[in-house]
Amino acid sequence: MLNLNSINSREDFKWDIIRKAGKDAAFRDQLRKDPSGTASSMAGGAAVKVNLHQESANNVYFLINYNPNLPAAAASITINPSDNPEEVVVKKAWKDPAYRAQLLADPDNVIRAEFGSAMPSGTKLVVLEETADTLELILPNGIDGATPQTSTSGELSDADLESVAGGGLWSWIATKLGYTSSTSSCNPSTNSGSCGCSSASGVRA
Numbered sequence: 018m019l020n021l022n023s024i025n026s027r028e029d030f031k032w033d034i035i036r037k038a039g040k041d042a043a044f045r046d047q048l049r050k051d052p053s054g055t056a057s058s059m060a061g062g063a064a065v066k067v068n069l070h071q072e073s074a075n076n077v078y079f080l081i082n083y084n085p086n087l088p089a090a091a092a093s094i095t096i097n098p099s100d101n102p103e104e105v106v107v108k109k110a111w112k113d114p115a116y117r118a119q120l121l122a123d124p125d126n127v128i129r130a131e132f133g134s135a136m137p138s139g140t141k142l143v144v145l146e147e148t149a150d151t152l153e154l155i156l157p158n159g160i161d162g163a164t165p166q167t168s169t170s171g172e173l174s175d176a177d178l179e180s181v182a183g184g185g186l187w188s189w190i191a192t193k194l195g196y197t198s199s200t201s202s203c204n205p206s207t208n209s210g211s212c213g214c215s216s217a218s219g220v221r222a
Contacts, residue, residue, distance in 0.1 A: 077193060
């Protein structure tokens with residue numbers, strides 16, 4: 018049962034919805050028509066407020082998901098060398114309110130300063146901040162079963178491909194959007210785990 022005061026419960030619930038949307042076209046259509054009502058039905062009738070977003074090559078989302086353990090647990094949050102770019106910025110936002118405010122106000126410059134590179138041409142970074150009573154649900158690029166859109170022009174540039182191969186920010190963007198085979202473990206139509214997927218759901222503490 019969904020517990021809005023538990024970060025793991027929140028993220029597991031969102032991933033359950035994303036996984037079902039990836040497998041069931043009728044459910045996916047209903048979710049788009051009525052995100053809150055559809056989520057409430059999955060929560061056993063309990064009222065759940067949901068804002069729905071569709072990730073695409075033109076719009077990439079970083080989600081500062083709600084962490085019920087803050088601010089008490091802020092000092093214990095650890096940024097690890099293995100963390101992907103989204104985990105890095107979300108954890109920093111959790112730990113530092115000033116950083117969070119700057120990230121929300123000017124995400125492009127924060128990302129450029131953080132990783133030494135700008136967002137890919139034609140791709141807008143949208144940073145969302147989740148609240149205690151509302152779930153921000155991001156549907157992955159390509160969830161409708163089509164080949165994931167790779168760019169506004171339909172293909173990656175040579176510079177983009179080099180950035181993907183080199184790792185870092187663009188590599189993570191490529192993973193989120195389904196450009197690379199490493200996204201297979203996060204594919205909502207095939208992943209049956211309940212651990213969640215930070216490329217579509219939220220970062221765990």
